[in-house]
Amino acid sequence: MCGEPLFNGEELNTHHIVPVAQGGQDGIENLQHLHHACHKQEHSKTKSTRLK
Numbered sequence: 001m002c003g004e005p006l007f008n009g010e011e012l013n014t015h016h017i018v019p020v021a022q023g024g025q026d027g028i029e030n031l032q033h034l035h036h037a038c039h040k041q042e043h044s045k046t047k048s049t050r051l052k
Contacts, residue, residue: 001038013039 006012015034018024034042 001034001042004035006033006035011036015039015042
């Protein structure tokens with residue numbers, strides 16, 4: 001997401017591209033690793049989109 005190298009010492013989180021609540025699976029094709037801050041940002045975008 002941010003364009004920075006994934007392995008730069010920051011904490012990593014595993015993110016579901018299609019949320020489980022929307023039918024997303026736990027398979028590798030639906031998962032991506034993100035920096036912790038990027039993961040939080042991705043979820044805050046999702047929440048603001050749902051509120052509209």
